[in-house]
Structure formats: structure tokens, C-alpha cells
Amino acid sequence: MDDVQEEVMRTQSPKSYLYSTIAQTHLGEISSIIITTLISNGRLTIRELNVRTKLSIKTIKKALVSLIQLNCIFYWQELNNIFYSFNEIGILKFLHSGDILNHITKKFGEEEAEIIQNVLTFGHIKINDYLSEYDEKTKIKKQELFMKLFSDKWIVKLNQFNFNPINDIWNKIFHDILKNTPRSSSQSEIKRVAEAKEKTREQLKLLLEKSQANIYITQNGIKKLDPNLIVTFNLSRFQKHLRTNAFVNLAKSRIGILTAEIYKVALETIENNSPDLTDAEMEINGLLSGPTDVEDHLLNMEGNLLRDNKIVFNARDISLKLTKKIVLTGSIQTGGRSSQFEHDEQQPSKKIKLENGESSNIVIEHSQETVQNHLNLLASGVTSFITQVSPGRYTVPFYNLTKKLKLFNFEYLIKATLKEHSFRVFRCVLEQKLTDEKSISNAVLLKEKQVRTEVYHLIKNGFIEIQEIPRSADRAASKTFYSFRSKLKFDYEFLLNCLIYDLGECLNIIQNFKFENKILLEKCNRIDVKGKENELLMESELKTLHSLQNREIKFMVKFNRIKSLYDIFSL
Amino acid sequence: MSISDQANLLHLKMRDLGNNKLFSQSELQNLLGTTTKESELMMYLQELMNKKLTKLSKQGDEIKFQAISSEDAAKVFSMNNDEAMIYEHIEASGREGIWTKTLKAKTNLHQHIVSKCLKSLESNRYIKAVKSVKYPTRKIYMLYNVQPSIDVTGGPWFTDSELDTEFIDTLVEVIWRFIANKTFPKSDDNNPVQTSYISQHPGVDLDDVTNMINQSKVSSIELGVSDIRSLCDVLIFDDKIEEITTGVFKATWQSVIEKGLNKDIKDLHIPRETMEYLLSNQSYSIFDYKSTIEDLNEESDLIYLDSWINE
Numbered sequence: 001m002d003d004v005q006e007e008v009m010r011t012q013s014p015k016s017y018l019y020s021t022i023a024q025t026h027l028g029e030i031s032s033i034i035i036t037t038l039i040s041n042g043r044l045t046i047r048e049l050n051v052r053t054k055l056s057i058k059t060i061k062k063a064l065v066s067l068i069q070l071n072c073i074f075y076w077q078e079l080n081n082i083f084y085s086f087n088e089i090g091i092l093k094f095l096h097s098g099d100i101l102n103h104i105t106k107k108f109g110e111e112e113a114e115i116i117q118n119v120l121t122f123g124h125i126k127i128n129d130y131l132s133e134y135d136e137k138t139k140i141k142k143q144e145l146f147m148k149l150f151s152d153k154w155i156v157k158l159n160q161f162n163f164n165p166i167n168d169i170w171n172k173i174f175h176d177i178l179k180n181t182p183r184s185s186s187q188s189e190i191k192r193v194a195e196a197k198e199k200t201r202e203q204l205k206l207l208l209e210k211s212q213a214n215i216y217i218t219q220n221g222i223k224k225l226d227p228n229l230i231v232t233f234n235l236s237r238f239q240k241h242l243r244t245n246a247f248v249n250l251a252k253s254r255i256g257i258l259t260a261e262i263y264k265v266a267l268e269t270i271e272n273n274s275p276d277l278t279d280a281e282m283e284i285n286g287l288l289s290g291p292t293d294v295e296d297h298l299l300n301m302e303g304n305l306l307r308d309n310k311i312v313f314n315a316r317d318i319s320l321k322l323t324k325k326i327v328l329t330g331s332i333q334t335g336g337r338s339s340q341f342e343h344d345e346q347q348p349s350k351k352i353k354l355e356n357g358e359s360s361n362i363v364i365e366h367s368q369e370t371v372q373n374h375l376n377l378l379a380s381g382v383t384s385f386i387t388q389v390s391p392g393r394y395t396v397p398f399y400n401l402t403k404k405l406k407l408f409n410f411e412y413l414i415k416a417t418l419k420e421h422s423f424r425v426f427r428c429v430l431e432q433k434l435t436d437e438k439s440i441s442n443a444v445l446l447k448e449k450q451v452r453t454e455v456y457h458l459i460k461n462g463f464i465e466i467q468e469i470p471r472s473a474d475r476a477a478s479k480t481f482y483s484f485r486s487k488l489k490f491d492y493e494f495l496l497n498c499l500i501y502d503l504g505e506c507l508n509i510i511q512n513f514k515f516e517n518k519i520l521l522e523k524c525n526r527i528d529v530k531g532k533e534n535e536l537l538m539e540s541e542l543k544t545l546h547s548l549q550n551r552e553i554k555f556m557v558k559f560n561r562i563k564s565l566y567d568i569f570s571l
Numbered sequence: 572m573s574i575s576d577q578a579n580l581l582h583l584k585m586r587d588l589g590n591n592k593l594f595s596q597s598e599l600q601n602l603l604g605t606t607t608k609e610s611e612l613m614m615y616l617q618e619l620m621n622k623k624l625t626k627l628s629k630q631g632d633e634i635k636f637q638a639i640s641s642e643d644a645a646k647v648f649s650m651n652n653d654e655a656m657i658y659e660h661i662e663a664s665g666r667e668g669i670w671t672k673t674l675k676a677k678t679n680l681h682q683h684i685v686s687k688c689l690k691s692l693e694s695n696r697y698i699k700a701v702k703s704v705k706y707p708t709r710k711i712y713m714l715y716n717v718q719p720s721i722d723v724t725g726g727p728w729f730t731d732s733e734l735d736t737e738f739i740d741t742l743v744e745v746i747w748r749f750i751a752n753k754t755f756p757k758s759d760d761n762n763p764v765q766t767s768y769i770s771q772h773p774g775v776d777l778d779d780v781t782n783m784i785n786q787s788k789v790s791s792i793e794l795g796v797s798d799i800r801s802l803c804d805v806l807i808f809d810d811k812i813e814e815i816t817t818g819v820f821k822a823t824w825q826s827v828i829e830k831g832l833n834k835d836i837k838d839l840h841i842p843r844e845t846m847e848y849l850l851s852n853q854s855y856s857i858f859d860y861k862s863t864i865e866d867l868n869e870e871s872d873l874i875y876l877d878s879w880i881n882e
Contacts, residue, residue: 014879245854253825253858256765257836257849325848327841330761333768373769380770381821382813409857411810416860417876424808431808445728445739445805461877501879509872551872558874564855 009036010504014497016040018504019091023072025507026094030055030063035072035086043076043085043165070123071232074165085165089235093120095503095563100238104154112145116154116233124158124232127225146225150215153272158232159211169207170284174200201281208280239277242567243402244268250405251385255377258331262374263385265318267396273310275301275398277571298399311395315372322371332373383408402571406492409568413495418457421446425454426486429464434485455484462494492569499566506559510552517548574622577603578615582624585638593628593635623647623655646697653680654688661698661712666720668701668713702732727790727798742789742802747811749783750775751822751832763839764849774819777803829861 009020009032016039024032037052038044046064050057064084067073072090076083093100097120105113119125127146131139149155161169178196183189217226244267252260267274281287281297288294305311375394378385383404386394415423421444428444429435437455441448458464469481514521520541523529529536533545574582584602585594594602600612616636619625623644625636639647647655656678661669675685689712692698698712704725713719728734753775756766781799784790803820806812811826827833836849855863875881 246856249854249856249858253828253856255824256767258762258765259767261852323848325844326764327762327845331765331767333756333761333766334772376770377767382815412857412860413876416857420809423810424805427808427810443801443804444808445734445736445801447734447736462880498876498879502874502876505874505878509874554872561855562874565857 005033005036008040012036012040014501014504015088018095018500018507019086019088021504021507021511022091022094025511027067027070027072030059031067031072034060034063034067035091038073038084038086043083045081045083049084068163071162074163074168076164076168078168087165090123093233093235096235096238099563100233103238103241108145108148111142112149115142115145115149119155119231119233124230126228126230128227131227143224143227146231150225150231153234153237155231156234157212157215158230161207161211162232166280166283167285170200170204170287173203173207177203197287201287204280236276236278237272239571240271240274243274243277243398243571244271246405246409246568246571247385247396247401250383250408251378253408254381254383254385256331258326258328259374259377261326262318262322262371263378265321265323266313266375266386266394269313269317269321270311270396273305274396275305275311295399302398306389306395311398312389312393314392314394315368315375318375319368319371328367328370328374332370332377406569406571407488409565410488410491410495413565414458414463418454418461421450422454422457425451426458426463429458429484429486430488434467434483436481436483440484459484463491465490496566496569499562499569502562503559503566506555506562510555513548513551517544520544521548574618574624575615577607577611578618581612581615582619582638585625585636586640590640591637593630593637595633595635599636626659650692653678653684654692656680657685657688658692658697661692662714664713666713666717666723668703668711668719668723670706670709670711672709674712704729704732707732727792727794738790739802739805742784742794743805743809745784745787745789746780746799746802747806747822747826749780750806750812750820751827754822755824755827763834763841764836764845774815774821777818777820780820825858828858831861835862 008016010017016036019039020032020036023035033053033055034049037049041048041052044052046057046060049055049060053060055063064073064075067090068075070090071087071093074085074087076085100120101113101117104116115130118130127143131142134142146155174196177199178193181192181196181199183192215226215229216223218224244264247267248260248264251263275298279301282294288297302311372392375386379388379394383401384397385401387397389395411423411427414426424444424446425440428440432439432443437448437451440455441451444451446454455464459466464484464486467483467485468475469483470476471479471481523541524533524537524545533542537545581599581603585592585599588594596609596612599616600607600609603612603615616625619638620627624639624641626639628635628637647658650658657674657680660674660677663669671685671689674689675682678685680688689698693700693712696715699715701711701713701719701723703709703711703723705722711723725732725734728739730738754768754772756768777796777800780803781794781796784799785793800818803812803814806820807814809826810823812820812822815821836846836853839846841849
């Protein structure tokens with residue numbers, strides 16, 4: 001990659017910086033150049049790519065094949081031209097790959113993680129191809145694992161439309177329908193287009209739903225996955241897990257660890273069926289263009305799931321699934337008001353006789369009433385983590401809670417970086433909506449001078465906006481009055497860009513210092529040196545190697561911490 | 572200072588009906604009885620006016636009369652004309668006080684004379700200069716025995732027209748501790764990992780907080796409910812307390828964590844299995860920022876949150 005391309009990658013947008021860096025570390029330089037070029041140009045044909053990247057057509061074609069397989073690039077055929085455009089799903093899978101495997105290992109086990117790892121490495125796999133490596137006995141076991149991952153939606157069927165940009169699919173269907181909708185004198189053009197849009201919406205929905213048909217076969221009375229099925233990793237399922245994680249952390253900070261554990265179980269119970277973070281309709285340009293369209297769409301999605309009882313749980317579900325490793329006894333107190341709750345504080349236990357003759361108490365089940373009390377804590381309070389749909393049955397207000405989650409994280413980020421007083425001033429600006437220095441100073445009880453400093457820091461970081469209210473016709477600065485406000489939507493977008501840039505920066509620094517010590521690292525990777533570093537390397541080399549490893553670990557910690565914030569703001 | 576009996580009677584009657592009451596001519600005539608002629612009444616009023624025992628003011632289109640106490644009248648009587656005029660304006664400004672510049676504009680006197688009069692009035696302890704919180708650079712005067720309004724003093728949070736942040740911080744801390752103590756039970760005897768009150772647990776009422784502050788004598792002056800409310804608002808901005816319903820508060824768990832009042836998982840007396848489980852399920856969140864270690868070794872290795880904008 002030459003200097004100009006590197007500069008383009010870095011400066012055109014934070015996303016381009018991060019994605020190209022990931023492509024460079026995971027897929028190599030050629031892929032990175034192609035991705036950078038596609039991000040800056042939208043969509044290009046092979047010839048155009050050849051002109052812009054100065055790579056040979058053969059090299060581009062080779063790279064495109066694997067990039068398409070890995071869902072990093074979309075293609076779309078129009079007349080005789082094939083256009084290629086960037087698909088961020090593939091790169092996001094790389095970004096999250098470590099966390100995905102870690103989570104799958106924790107939740108299911110090593111073998112399931114191995115399957116997922118293979119799916120991630122190859123982009124997608126045909127079940128039969130994967131199973132052909134194993135003997136009959138292992139095959140059956142692996143098939144079960146596939147079934148398990150499939151039914152929990154961690155892997156999904158790969159469809160043709162996964163390789164095409166959804167906007168192009170929409171446009172094609174829309175234009176076909178519009179062509180077949182005749183113009184009539186009794187119908188206005190606006191109505192005709194709206195009708196065509198509605199029909200397109202239905203057809204697209206049908207196309208997406210149909211894709212999940214013909215998945216299972218029944219063999220000897222046993223339902224199993226069609227071995228000819230091609231599967232890919234479902235990123236949206238992992239994003240739901242990230243949301244769960246973020247909600248649990250919020251509950252931990254607002255209520256406490258045990259309540260958060262209970263909340264975690266509740267969220268995991270409905271995680272599979274919880275609303276997707278995004279869907280096809282939201283990605284189509286201009287379809288949801290009204291000010292509240294996206295909000296309505298998401299609330300509608302949530303409402304439908306609630307109506308079908310897909311995101312509902314009760315205390316009994318949770319007390320059965322809750323780990324026995326935690327003890328709930330004594331976690332809820334009545335505060336001496338009444339003793340009606342006190343009887344439930346006894347955790348049901350059973351005396352068992354041990355081999356050495358002693359008896360021991362083991363917890364057999366968590367008290368349902370204690371769990372219920374924790375659920376009440378989650379449902380009450382200023383932040384409602386759950387809402388009661390009918391007595392004893394609860395749901396999670398995903399959309400509204402996500403809004404609060406972002407706000408809390410955003411505010412605490414201000415607290416962690418700009419300290420307490422900025423945090424106080426920011427929350428005051430949010431509360432007062434449009435306000436001036438004097439009102440802030442009166443409300444937060446800080447000196448005006450200090451408020452001015454805090455406001456300056458907040459403006460400098462883009463957390464609040466300044467509004468000029470001129471008081472004279474010539475807009476003289478001395479007479480002008482300034483007020484402040486915060487627009488959270490833009491704040492989050494701005495912060496997300498900062499976080500993405502920092503993620504890219506972390507990876508780039510690691511890459512750079514590795515490049516600076518390329519000779520030493522290559523030496524360490526040699527087969528004859530590997531494992532015998534202490535004997536074959538000089539003391540100074542060992543020292544450098546050690547410091548390099550430490551530096552890399554530190555940056556990976558930073559990377560993961562920034563990523564945890566990035567995960568929240570991309571919800 | 573001798574005045575006629577009738578004039579004296581009129582003055583006494585006017586004073587009896589209220590210090591600041593304004594009387595119309597007909598009302599005054601009623602006070603003296605209908606037998607008194609209008610010309611006689613005018614004579615008495617002129618007498619009182621000469622001795623500075625009444626003053627004229629205009630209400631709408633009507634001219635009204637107000638009685639002045641003999642002491643005040645004696646005060647004004649002893650002043651020269653300029654001083655009396657300035658004194659009158661200062662008196663009219665009440666608890667808000669009047670700025671010297673406004674005084675000059677209203678009296679139409681020379682700056683030098685205004686200063687001289689003010690000096691003399693101040694030395695006689697008829698007026699005093701006060702510092703305004705709103706306009707710290709202005710010299711504001713009001714009557715000696717008048718308490719400046721909250722707009723001028725800034726209320727209980729200001730000491731010598733400076734915001735007393737130390738006093739505020741102390742009060743805020745005391746209030747938070749009071750609310751936190753009532754919101755969370757002591758975990759020592761119960762579950763060491765988390766002990767909470769049931770959701771129906773009542774929060775802390777604003778009146779309770781006000782009583783506690785006034786009884787604890789943290790503040791030398793008595794604070795009103797609205798003062799305590801503004802302190803509670805500060806605590807809400809700090810996310811240390813939450814308002815569950817109007818005027819009822821609960822402390823936030825996050826504020827307890829930040830104060831370091833809860834123990835780290837590693838320091839809890841819990842079964843090893845539970846501890847291992849809780850530790851293995853910990854993930855990074857910004858809310859734990861106080862317990863994370865800042866890595867500040869090499870400057871070149873630092874990544875700033877705003878590096879994108881400052882690139």
C-alpha cells in the first residue's frame with residue numbers, strides 16, 4: 001500500500017480506517033486496498049477497480065472471490081456489468097471473532113466453538129463438506145451440534161441475496177412492480193408509487209421469509225438439518241448477545257450484582273427471539289425517512305414479538321434456570337416495614353449424606369419469591385429494565401431501554417474523561433434542554449467561571465452545541481447571547497466515530513511496532529527457534545520480545561475496552 | 572417641630588391605619604370627619620408635608636398621601652434638599668436597592684453632589700452600600716435597616732456575594748449520606764454480594780431531608796424546602812440520587828459503588844465457587860471506571876478519545 005492509499009484509508013472516514021486495518025491484518029494488503037477503494041467510491045466494476053487500485057485484473061479477481069465468500073464484498077449484475085461494493089458484515093465478523101468464539105465456548109463448549117471458528121474462517125460452509133471429514137459416529141454428534149447452533153440461530157442458511165446489496169434488490173423489485181402498475185387518470189402518481197412501494201415491501205418480506213424454508217429433512221423419523229445446506233454465521237444473533245451484556249452491566253450498576261445475574265438469565269431466555277438490531281427495511285435508503293419512522297418500525301417489531309409471546313418470561317422460568325453457584329438468601333430486605341416477605345428468605349435446601357458420613361446442605365432451587373422480588377426491583381425505579389405485561393409475566397422494553405443504556409454510558413464516559421463537574425453540567429443541559437450559562441450556574445451551584453470552563457470542554461469535545469442569539473442587528477459579539485443544548489443523536493454518532501477511529505488506531509499501532517521489529521519477530525517464528533527462544537536469542541532480543549508482547553497485550557486490552565463502548569453505541 | 576393639633580390628629584389617624592397605606596383626598600376627609608372643609612384639609616396636609624410627615628405619590632391618575640413616622644420625618648428634615656431627594660429614591664427602591672448610576676439619572680444631580688450626599692447619608696447610617704450577586708461591579712445602596720432581597724444577596728449559597736462551594740459541597744455530601752443510609756440496608760449481616768430493600772420501600776421525603784439538615788445544625792442559617800430542593804437537584808445532576816416520585820428520593824447504587832462503600836468481589840466472604848463464578852462473568856463496563864487502572868506509561872502509546880477530531 002503506498003503512502004497516498006494509506007492516507008486515504010486513514011482520513012476518508014473512521015470506518016474506512018478501521019475496516020481497512022482489519023482487512024490488512026486478517027486478509028492482506030490487496031484486500032485492504034480493494035476495500036478502501038470500494039468504501040471511497042461506492043460501487044465499481046473490475047475494470048474500474050483495476051484503474052483506481054493499479055492492481056492487475058487477475059489479482060483483483062482472485063481477491064474478490066475470497067472477499068465475496070467472506071461476506072466482505074457484495075456484487076450486483078446489471079445488464080452486462082457486475083458491480084462490486086463493500087459489505088461491512090464480513091469485516092464486523094472479524095472484528096468480533098474473538099468475542100464470538102469466547103462466548104460460544106462459554107455457552108456451549110469447545111466443539112461448538114470449533115464449528116463456529118470454521119464457519120467464520122471460510123465465511124460459509126456446506127454441512128456435508130464439513131461432516132465428510134469425520135467418521136460415522138462423530139458425524140452424528142457433529143450433526144447434533146449443528147442442529148443445536150442452528151436452532152439457537154447462531155448459524156443460518158446462506159442465501160443468494162446475502163451476496164447482493166439489499167438496496168439493489170429493493171430497487172429491482174420496485175422498478176419491476178412500478179413498470180407493471182399501470183397509470184390511470186383516477187389515481188395520482190404519488191398514490192401509484194406508494195402502492196408499488198407497499199407491494200415491494202411485501203415481496204421483499206416474502207423473499208426473506210422463503211429463504212428460511214426447506215432447511216430440515218426427516219430421516220428414519222428424526223428431524224435433522226439438510227446436509228446440503230450451506231450455513232453462515234449469524235452476526236445479528238451475536239449483536240443480540242452484546243445487547244444482553246450491556247443491559248446486564250447497566251443493571252449491575254443501577255441495582256446490584258445479584259439482580260443483574262437474574263436479569264441476565266431473563267434476557268438470555270428471550271435473547272434468541274428478541275428484536276433484531278436492524279432489519280432489511282431499515283437499511284433501504286429513503287424507505288423509513290420520516291422523523292419517527294425508524295422508532296415506529298422498531299417499536300412495531302417489538303410489539304409483534306410481544307403479541308406472539310416471544311419475549312415474555314416469568315419468575316419461575318428464571319428460578320429454574322438460575323445458576324446454583326450464587327446465593328440469593330438475604331439479598332432482599334423489607335426494611336422493617338412488614339414481615340410478609342421475610343419467610344421467603346429461606347433458600348430451599350436439601351441435606352445429603354456425603355461419602356464420609358457427614359451431611360451437607362446443598363441448594364436445590366432458588367426461592368421463587370426472592371426472584372420475584374428481584375424482578376420487582378428491575379420493574380420499578382426510574383429506569384425500567386423490565387415491564388409487567390400481566391401479573392407475573394414480564395417483558396423487556398428493548399427500544400426504550402437501549403435509549404437509556406446509551407445515555408447512561410454516554411454520561412459516564414463524560415464523567416470518566418472530563419470528571420464530575422462536566423458530568424453535572426452536561427446532565428443539567430440535558431434536563432433544561434436549551435439553557436444559558438447563568439441558568440446552568442444557578443442549577444448546578446457552581447461558580448459561573450467554572451461553568452464556563454466546563455461548557456467549553458463539553459463544546460470542544462462535541463458533547464453540547466452552542467446557539468447564538470444575536471441581540472443587535474449587526475450581530476455584535478459583545479451583545480450576543482449564547483445558549484447551549486445537546487442533541488443526543490448527533491452526540492452518539494460523533495462519539496461512535498471517535499471510538500471507531502481509536503479502534504483503528506489501536507490495531508495500527510500494534511501493526512506498526514510489529515513492523516518495526518519485523519526481523520526479530522520473523523526470527524522467533526522460525527521452526528528451529530520456536531520454543532527455544534531462551535537458548536537461541538540474545539538477552540537484548542529477549543528483552544525486546546518481552547516488551548513487544550507486553551505492549552501488544554496492553555493495546556489489546558485498550559482495544560477490547562473501546563470495543564465494549566463501540567458495541568453499545570452501535571446498538 | 573410644632574404642628575397644629577388637627578394636623579397631628581390627621582397624622583396619627585393615618586399612621587394607625589397602616590404604615591404604608593396610601594390615602595386619597597376623600598379618605599382623609601372621612602378620617603377628620605365630614606365637617607372639615609376641603610381647604611382646611613389642604614392646609615393640614617401642607618403642614619404635614621412641610622414637616623416631611625407625609626409624602627405624595629401618584630397612583631394611576633389620582634394623587635395619594637402616605638404618612639411617614641416622626642423619626643423618619645426627623646431624619647429627612649435634618650437633611651438638605653439633595654440628600655432628601657436621594658434618600659427618597661433609595662427608600663423607594665426597597666429591598667432591591669438602587670445603583671448609583673440610576674440614582675444620578677433619576678435625580679438629575681451632578682455626580683459630585685450625588686457622591687457627597689451618599690457619603691453623608693452613609694456616615695449618618697441612614698443608608699448602606701450592598702454588593703449585588705447579579706451585578707458584582709455595581710455599587711448599590713439601600714436603607715440602613717432594610718434586608719437585601721435574595722436577588723441581591725444570592726440566597727443562602729452566597730457568602731460575601733461569592734458562591735460558597737465548600738458549604739454547598741458539605742451539605743450535598745450530608746444529604747447524600749442521609750438518603751443513601753435510608754435507601755440501602757447494611758449488607759454485613761445479610762447477603763454480602765448484594766442487599767437491597769424491596770421495591771416498595773419508600774424513599775426519602777424532601778421534608779425529612781429539610782428537617783434533618785436544620786436539626787443537625789450543619790448550616791448556621793435555617794434552610795427552606797426550596798433550598799434543600801436545589802441541593803437535591805445538584806445530587807440528581809450528579810446521578811447520586813434519583814427522584815422516584817415528586818419530592819421523594821433514593822440514592823443510586825452507582826453512587827455507592829463510586830464512594831467505594833461496597834466491597835470488591837475479591838474481598839467478600841463468600842464461597843469460593845460463587846466468587847469464581849462472579850469473577851469469570853465480569854466484563855468491562857464504563858461504570859467500573861473508578862476501579863480500573865489508568866495505564867500512563869509512554870506518551871506515544873496513549874490513545875485519546877478525541878484523537879479523531881484532533882488528528
